[in-house]
Amino acid sequence: MAAVIPAVTRISSRIIRVLGCNPGAMTLQGTNTYIVGTGKRRILIDTGDSDVPQYINHLRNVLNYEGIDLAHIFISHWHHDHIGGLTDILEGIRGKKQNTVRFGNIRGPKMNFPTTDGQEFSVEGATLRIVHTPGHTEDHIILHLLEDNAVFSGDCILGEGTAVFEDLYDYMNSLRDIASIQPNVIYPGHGNVIHKPMEKIQFYINHRAEREQQIMDVLSNNRTQCFGEPDLVKMIYADLPEKLVKAAEANVNHHLVKLLKEEKVRKCDGLWQYNEPDTYIKIR
Structure with missing residues (x-):
């Protein structure tokens, strides 16, 4: 039985996980969203589903408690349980300056700035590199946290079970690309932290x-x-x-x-x- 994921978890000095509060057959305990950085301006990875007030309240409480706002919001891919909460966040949580960044050709709602493979974004305490990993969806990306050699894997690699995909040829190539990073740890879009990432990738x-x-x-x-x-x-x-x-x-x-x-x-x-x-x- 999978370990229970709390609504909010401080994973490290630079990562806070906020659960999307949208459990289901495909989302497991819910979508994991991550606040990354150590300064006043941080990055949010994924936004959960739409119309989930409990998630928005948890996210707002973390931002208020930490005294921070969001410099960037990254969306790993277009599926509703990763991009659905974006509008609620932009309308319900006011930062001084918010940017939504997303890879691929499918446009999300509001303030969308597509990125390029290998592009890097930095805030205090965190540098994230975009890695294009199509297969689960055409527009899927992972984010490589350079300081920890950690990967935020979206739905490319899950904490439980195996992932579905649109294109297996691309997906297998993306798994090999992630393996080439040799990450120390993987923070998945669903399920718990993967502490033995190379074993998990090889299993996939x-x-x-x-x-x-x-x-x-x-x-x-x-x-x-x-x-x-x-x-x-x-x-x-x-x-x-x-x-x-x-x-x-x-x-x-x-x-x-x-x-x-x-x-x-x-x-x-x-x-x-x-x-x-x-x-x-x-x-x-």
Whole structure:
């Protein structure tokens, strides 16, 4: 059972976590938002969901107690449980000067300033570097806290379970990019702090590699046949509850699209077939 996450936690001298108070099947105990820095002007990472007065009250109380305001607000990606509370914060918590910074092409409400990969932002006690990590969503970023070699991972890596994604090919590359940082600690968008980050990243990579190998085994052992996602799910997933079949089919599709980009499979009349490397034909 996961350890309970308090509404407000002082994680270190430069990080305060404020729970979004929006528990759910996809958000776990809620969205983690983080106040970063040591001075009067600090950075907020993510804003929780919309219309959650309890979260806004907790955030306001922390800012008032610490005697601080917000220099920047960073949004890890466009999902509602990370950007939804932005308007409530901008309207309900008045700082001297607030900037909302977000990577990607999808515009959030109000005061949005997209960033570039590798760009750095500093406040007293904290320097954050933007790292573009698409896959969970096209616009996803993580933030690398240089002083602690720590990563705020958004939904790319979670404190519990595994993450969902839009594009598995990009997602796997993003996991490898995070691994190349070799962070000392990961502060996820959901779930508790990850104190053994390299183990967690490798677990994520291995989990996807195992499923991919299962798909490739079916296709390579039946090279003259074409398969749809429902066929592969029946052959790969043992004793799968009916309510999870569609999700499993979607997951298999993500793997197949990745394998298509890598030229390991090909499409034949909407179905999938093992690709002989010397005869690859990419059908869009």
